């Protein structure tokens with residue numbers, strides 16, 4: 001039995017379009033309990049509206065209230081600039097809607113606290129968008145860690161690295177202005193991606209020491225004239241994690257200017273007994289460390305197309321970014337339908353809140369020059 005799920009999208013830009021595309025590839029999923037269809041878009045930009053109309057979406061409006069008030073819409077996808085998160089997410093909860101909300105889940109810690117408090121006091125089913133841990137290599141790495149591969153943990157590293165901001169002529173957009181992206185800058189944009197898997201594995205930072213860089217201070221505005229570009233471009237967070245067996249260091253790296261890295265998500269964990277390394281730069285391979293015949297050895301594993309939710313795609317074939325998004329939505333709707341079981345779930349509002357606490361501590365660390373405990 002598959003249940004139809006009618007989705008309304010608020011914000012039809014880069015991410016909203018990805019959702020529309022993936023719902024039209026839904027038959028790739030095997031025995032999924034839901035059958036989603038995007039039936040409505042709210043976005044004030046005329047060019048965006050034209051694209052969605054041409055794509056055959058029935059309701060296209062500039063007023064997101066129409067989607068919130070429509071009893072025919074079961075689920076919302078909220079994918080708007082960060083300064084709009086709080087109002088929109090609170091309105092969606094008040095309207096009793098289920099939704100997948102884009103990260104960072106509020107422009108700052110205060111907004112995240114208010115959103116998560118409202119979500120947790122409601123009966124809405126809400127999750128946070130973070131798709132990159134759905135790469136099979138990341139999933140295999142997580143399973144190996146959960147299976148005890150590491151032994152005593154020595155060090156964990158995760159990050160998301162971009163490089164297109166190396167181009168100083170790249171025009172200014174909302175993600176590069178504090179007013180719309182938030183004081184967090186690159187941490188608001190990329191931080192949840194670095195945080196999701198470590199937090200899911202139970203590694204909550206105890207202290208944060210931040211190195212934040214604002215390298216490019218102006219970018220061309222709409223008329224080509226330089227405008228202030230006042231967000232952090234790169235953030236390196238040196239964290240400590242306390243466990244029953246002691247304290248270990250963890251590094252979260254989020255960069256818009258990482259030369260040569262187009263969209264590199266990586267996760268590495270090292271312990272006294274073993275280790276794992278996975279990067280979307282080489283998405284078909286996962287490296288694991290251990291002893292082979294008493295010798296220290298890194299070995300290479302090909303995780304294949306073994307996804308959290310099964311697909312018709314053969315296990316030998318390659319997995320990519322659109323597949324990760326399809327998996328995230330498959331998992332979101334399966335959990336909403338009560339059919340996720342023990343599979344890896346989407347990031348939770350509470351995980352987003354913890355990540356915000358770490359990022360707020362990072363800003364405080366940058367100001368004071370000292371390590372700060374997240375509040």
Ligand SMILES: NC(=O)c1ccc[n+]([C@@H]2O[C@H](COP(=O)([O-])OP(=O)(O)OC[C@H]3O[C@@H](n4cnc5c(N)ncnc54)[C@H](O)[C@@H]3O)[C@@H](O)[C@H]2O)c1
Pocket residue numbers: 010011012013014015016042043044045048062064078079080081082084102103104129130131188189
């Ligand atoms: N999960 C990911 O990998 C990923 C990647 C990129 C962006 N994001 C997140 O997705 C969200 C959107 O980013 P994007 O890259 O799609 O941005 P975008 O600029 O491409 O799209 C945002 C859209 O929101 C629309 N919008 C603005 N005000 C609105 C309003 N009042 N009502 C409805 N729509 C409105 C804009 O017209 C635009 O079309 C952000 O939270 C961002 O951090 C996530």
